[in-house]
Amino acid sequence: MSYRIGLDISGGDFAPFEPLKGAELARKEFGAAVVLIGLKEDLEKAAKKENIDLRNFTFIEAKEKIGMAEPPAYSVRRKKESSIVIGRNLLKEREIDAFVSCGNTGAVVCAATLGIGLIEGVERPGIGVLLPTLKGICLLIDVGANIDPKPLHLFQYGIMASEYYSLVLNKSNPAVGLLNIGEESSKGPDFVKDTYQLFSNSSLNFTGNSEAKDIFLGKCDCIICDGYVGNVALKVSEGLSEAMGKFLLENVKGDFLGSLGLFFLKKALKRIRKITDYAEYGGAPLLGVDGVIIIGHGRSKSYAIKNAIKVAIQELSRDLNIKIKRRINEICQDSRIREILAP
Amino acid sequence: MSYRIGLDISGGDFAPFEPLKGAELARKEFGAAVVLIGLKEDLEKAAKKENIDLRNFTFIEAKEKIGMAEPPAYSVRRKKESSIVIGRNLLKEREIDAFVSCGNTGAVVCAATLGIGLIEGVERPGIGVLLPTLKGICLLIDVGANIDPKPLHLFQYGIMASEYYSLVLNKSNPAVGLLNIGEESSKGPDFVKDTYQLFSNSSLNFTGNSEAKDIFLGKCDCIICDGYVGNVALKVSEGLSEAMGKFLLENVKGDFLGSLGLFFLKKALKRIRKITDYAEYGGAPLLGVDGVIIIGHGRSKSYAIKNAIKVAIQELSRDLNIKIKRRINEICQDSRIREILAP
Known part of the structure; x- marks a missing residue:
């Protein structure tokens, strides 16, 4: 099965060039089906410069982007048309199977936590x-x-x-x-x-x-x-x-x-x-959210972005979140653990 | 004025040799009056090996020592004859002007805090x-x-x-x-x-x-x-x-x-x-305690110990604790600060 991996091409210090190159690498190396999410002008600029054929990708347009230094919660609330919020929405609606972004970490965490919800039984998400x-x-x-x-x-x-x-x-x-x-x-x-x-x-x-x-x-x-x-x-x-x-x-x-x-x-x-x-x-997996999200380092180059896409596919193919749900419920329902947690 | 700097010769990974060598360096380089505190056998062993004339130092005997891995509070309470507790007592009674130890950090902090008390106005000591x-x-x-x-x-x-x-x-x-x-x-x-x-x-x-x-x-x-x-x-x-x-x-x-x-x-x-x-x-100054205490790294060699003694002398000659007391009271009594702190 081919997973649809959403990639924020307007986030990160080297956007849009490196994300697009990373998507192309992932497509060529392991046939990833990457859904590019971002500004149209970013897409065209990067495709032209890197000489990448866009017919190999699906593109979902975003009208704005959240800068690396913008306050996370505020910008997620305000910028509904940003690549991060749109990526989050697509993931929520299962239009994509995973979302990878090298943009503002706080904004990705905030958008995911507010909009997607957590795996059943999980109390808080964590960045690993x-x-x-x-x-x-x-x-x-x-x-x-x-x-x-x-x-x-x-x-x-x-x-x-x-x-x-x-x-x-x-x-x-x-x-x-x-x-x-x-x-x-x-x-x-x-x-x-x-x-x-x-x-x-x-x-x-x-x-x-x-x-x-x-x-x-x-x-x-x-x-x-x-x-x-x-x-x-x-x-x-x-x-x-x-x-x-x-x-x-x-x-x-x-x-x-x-x-x-x-x-x-x-x-x-x-x-x-x-x-x-x-x-x-x-990149860093955001664990606990009911959807696969990988946060790349802001300085990610194409190689790292390709790897982030690969990790997203691994998480999906191994049913990570389903297994997390099972383990969380198993372990947290154990009588010794419940006893310690009892008020 | 010559300050009496107490030095724990039975604490640290390279005790007693490196502390004694450090004391000798400090004496030769800047005429420090070092009071050696520790086990008699440690003193003799180190003096012999390093060929150091002990007549240049005062020695105060300790009957035991606190190991690097011993639980701090427990060992300070139990080992009243340890070099750390004796050093602390000498400092408290103003028999020495400062105490330098490369021994168990937790034990030094614990002994100092329990036994010496804090500079007037200071709420908690901190290791810098x-x-x-x-x-x-x-x-x-x-x-x-x-x-x-x-x-x-x-x-x-x-x-x-x-x-x-x-x-x-x-x-x-x-x-x-x-x-x-x-x-x-x-x-x-x-x-x-x-x-x-x-x-x-x-x-x-x-x-x-x-x-x-x-x-x-x-x-x-x-x-x-x-x-x-x-x-x-x-x-x-x-x-x-x-x-x-x-x-x-x-x-x-x-x-x-x-x-x-x-x-x-x-x-x-x-x-x-x-x-x-x-x-x-x-080494690391323990700030806030009403007495000059320097905690050397466990791995300190003679050069570092000499420097620790030097820093202790600097703290003393510049009246650090008197000035800390003045500044703490000045700043914490400021009306804006008091307003923020008011319950």
Whole structure:
């Protein structure tokens, strides 16, 4: 079966060129049926420049777009003709099977949450990002959808992350850790300690508290946290790698051997730059919403966008949301869990 | 005037050798009067190995030590004869003017808070760390003392950080930012939004919300956050730089030019490693406690310990705590601030 993947071509730092190129790559590589959503002038400009035959795509016109820096809730309410709101509507009406956007993250989350509703049993959506580690990939959730979560929300992120990891990343029973400031169960803020109780009484492969330094060392497959701290963890990593790159350049100035060394290292450094580039893994899944949504990094290039489309197809073909619904209800109805959650 | 700086020689990953070497460096370089506190066997072992003349130091014996992984509150209550508790007691009784320890951070904070009390007007102590950035140094506070702060606590961290920065790091009116997930004042958890109101109505040089990626880019001199998120930001940086180092080594394996490049880059990389090594800046000041306390990184070597002693002397000679008291009371008594804080 061919899934219809809606793609926002007017969102992201390199729109519309990179999204259109990404759509073309996905079509050529694995025959994706991409529905392009965005401004007509964007579409024509990009098709002309990239020399892409638009007859291979369906196009749904948007009359406006939401900028990367616009306030999410306000712009979603006001810009009913934007590519993000139209994409959301198409997904809601099942005119498309998934929606991929590299536009304003907050607006995508807001549009999805307000308009589509959640998977039955799920309390809050969460944004998961895939980070490369020394041992594989870490799914960190949430990185900004829910900044004031209850323990049940975090617990459900763990369930959803675990399903995602086993179905999309093909590792069953992944290790789930709770982000905290120490390994002991007595550590951390109250809502984290309460979440610990839920996890440790569940059938998930819970490995306890995980310190932030363990994220990139690859000690866990999934790491669970609230959206405020997750966002900080993600952004501090981005900032540090950017700073390190600049530091490296500054530090070899006037140092002949150093400059030569840097030149020789170019290839290795290129591979390493990917260490915090989650676009590489196809963008961030918005989990919990009753529809498949992938949020690409604003800086996504065509390669990342192609991967985002691929991940959307994987989520669909493996019935991720149906299985999340089943697992959430199974685990949250367990008597031990209900007892802990009882007021 | 010569200040008596108490140094825990039985705390830290490289105790007792590195602390003793650090004390000797501080004595030789700037005539510090160091009071060594720790186990007698530790002292003798280190003096012998490092060939250091103990007649240049005062020694106060401790009968036990608190391990790096022991639960802080419990061990402080139980181990009354530990170097950390004895150091705290000496500071309380003004037998020493400052206390430096590279031991169990939680235990130092706990001992200090329980036993010494806070500067008049200060509500909670906070741990500040000094991080190198592209533009200078960033003082990030709090990184773990207070995981459930009220807006007033965060606001006071800003006041204390600002004083520290101007007195110890010699930059008056430093830029103070509030760690958040976006720049707009409407972003983030409620306690952060409420803190924003306090800052923006104060006389501090408040530059608004600061995203985590800005920490290492050096957009602010001081960045304020709660201890949970600050700890995560610090630890994720440590983890990422460790992972990057390992990644680099892995990625040049079998790559002749890459390996050669790495060899040529050695010097530059060594400088860069320091980017997250706050030990370089003499350890982390515990601000708000009515006594000068510096918490060294567990991995501190003699050079870092010497710097920690130097920072302690600077805090003392510039009357940091007296000035913090004055500023806290001045700013918190301002009518606009009192109005915001009124229940």
